[in-house]
Amino acid sequence: MIRFSTAGESHGEALVALISGLPAGVPVDLDFVNRELWRRQQGYGRGGRMKIETDKVHVLSGVRHGKTIGSPIAIEIVNRDWKNWEEKLPVEAGDPAKHQAVASPRPGHADLAGALKYDFKDARYVLERASARESTSRVAAGGFAKLMLRELGIEVLSHVIRVGRVEMQRAATWEEIATLSAKNEVVLGCVDAETEERMKGEVEEASRTGDTVNGVFEVVAHNVPAGLGTYANWDERLDGLLAWSVMSLQAVKAVEIGRGVTAAESFGSQVHDPIHYATDGSTKPTRFTRPHNNAGGIEGGVSNGEDLIVRGYLKPISTLRRPLESVRFDTREATSASYERSDICVVPAAGVAAEAMVALTVADVAQRKFGGDSMVEMKRNFEGYIEQIRRF
Numbered sequence: 001m002i003r004f005s006t007a008g009e010s011h012g013e014a015l016v017a018l019i020s021g022l023p024a025g026v027p028v029d030l031d032f033v034n035r036e037l038w039r040r041q042q043g044y045g046r047g048g049r050m051k052i053e054t055d056k057v058h059v060l061s062g063v064r065h066g067k068t069i070g071s072p073i074a075i076e077i078v079n080r081d082w083k084n085w086e087e088k089l090p091v092e093a094g095d096p097a098k099h100q101a102v103a104s105p106r107p108g109h110a111d112l113a114g115a116l117k118y119d120f121k122d123a124r125y126v127l128e129r130a131s132a133r134e135s136t137s138r139v140a141a142g143g144f145a146k147l148m149l150r151e152l153g154i155e156v157l158s159h160v161i162r163v164g165r166v167e168m169q170r171a172a173t174w175e176e177i178a179t180l181s182a183k184n185e186v187v188l189g190c191v192d193a194e195t196e197e198r199m200k201g202e203v204e205e206a207s208r209t210g211d212t213v214n215g216v217f218e219v220v221a222h223n224v225p226a227g228l229g230t231y232a233n234w235d236e237r238l239d240g241l242l243a244w245s246v247m248s249l250q251a252v253k254a255v256e257i258g259r260g261v262t263a264a265e266s267f268g269s270q271v272h273d274p275i276h277y278a279t280d281g282s283t284k285p286t287r288f289t290r291p292h293n294n295a296g297g298i299e300g301g302v303s304n305g306e307d308l309i310v311r312g313y314l315k316p317i318s319t320l321r322r323p324l325e326s327v328r329f330d331t332r333e334a335t336s337a338s339y340e341r342s343d344i345c346v347v348p349a350a351g352v353a354a355e356a357m358v359a360l361t362v363a364d365v366a367q368r369k370f371g372g373d374s375m376v377e378m379k380r381n382f383e384g385y386i387e388q389i390r391r392f
């Protein structure tokens with residue numbers, strides 16, 4: 001079982017993650033993990049914080065001589081902004097006069113619910129942990145999961161299919177998504193230049209009016225073999241596991257597998273992917289083919305050999321420069337919601353964070369199926385199974 005947990009405050013000293021269950025012998029390419037962190041920081045409409053941070057992973061344990069050793073991997077990502085917060089957010093009592101209160105909760109953020117729950121008299125501590133900065137730790141952890149999956153030939157990437165009112169009108173190919181992800185400049189993460197330009201217009205409008213705007217990202221897991229997850233038990237269904245993991249990301253309010261949403265308004269004949277059989281001597285593990293992939297690569301909670309397609313629907317960021325109505329925590333007077341600084345649009349970055357969650361989930365179900373304490377053992381089991389379904 002691959003498990004991970006994260007800790008860290010947005011303006012604390014560092015963000016950390018602990019990952020366990022990865023087999024020994026996974027080659028660890030830290031430049032790759034750092035590039036994932038860089039990708040999460042990009043996008044048109046990110047705020048001032050991203051100019052302060054250059055997120056880099058620091059490995060404390062579980063990796064030696066460039067490979068995992070099967071022990072828990074502990075990692076840290078330093079917050080460069082900490083130097084501006086050391087006195088405002090000290091570990092020890094410090095000077096209460098320097099405390100920077102978040103005096104009025106932001107509608108849509110965890111501020112009010114968190115303050116009520118933990119009995120905080122302002123929302124500072126809520127913001128510190130509820131912030132999407134936490135997704136940095138997930139992206140680093142997901143980078144390790146991707147390194148394991150790479151050994152099995154599985155890749156996970158994302159792209160943006162909607163920002164505000166602008167939607168991509170066609171499907172993207174895997175090659176387009178891979179080319180986009182290799183670029184050293186990220187605008188809004190859309191494979192179609194003309195659509196991306198119109199998406200930029202949505203962000204510019206939000207920027208002009210002191211508002212925020214988000215949209216929909218699509219994560220694609222490529223080369224996933226048939227047979228991951230199971231219908232046998234409700235809590236092992238792959239669609240359920242993916243929905244949970246992506247839904248747990250900040251600002252994600254709905255998750256769709258394949259064409260899940262429009263399937264609900266269509267006839268069965270328009271939705272289900274017919275089954276064909278390739279007679280052309282294809283070398284793929286299974287020669288059962290589909291003319292399209294509306295199921296998003298999952299039927300009955302089990303991967304069917306097509307690409308996994310998971311979409312995340314993001315609410316707009318709840319910190320608005322033109323704040324919404326709120327109430328002061330101390331006096332209960334009507335006022336505007338607190339504003340320090342914020343992003344205007346984060347869809348491409350959220351897509352990268354969702355890639356990490358999908359990679360961790362797929363790595364976990366792969367580890368459950370193929371087992372193995374070392375990569376050699378896991379690969380042997382994996383290849384044996386691939387041969388089995390090839391001969392099916």
Ligand code: EPS
Nearest residue numbers: 047049130131132133317319341342343
């Ligand atoms: C984020 C860092 C944060 C916010 C954002 C995500 O930095 P700061 O609060 O210092 O500006 O930009 O967090 C939120 C959207 C939020 O509501 O808290 C990051 O690293 O992604």
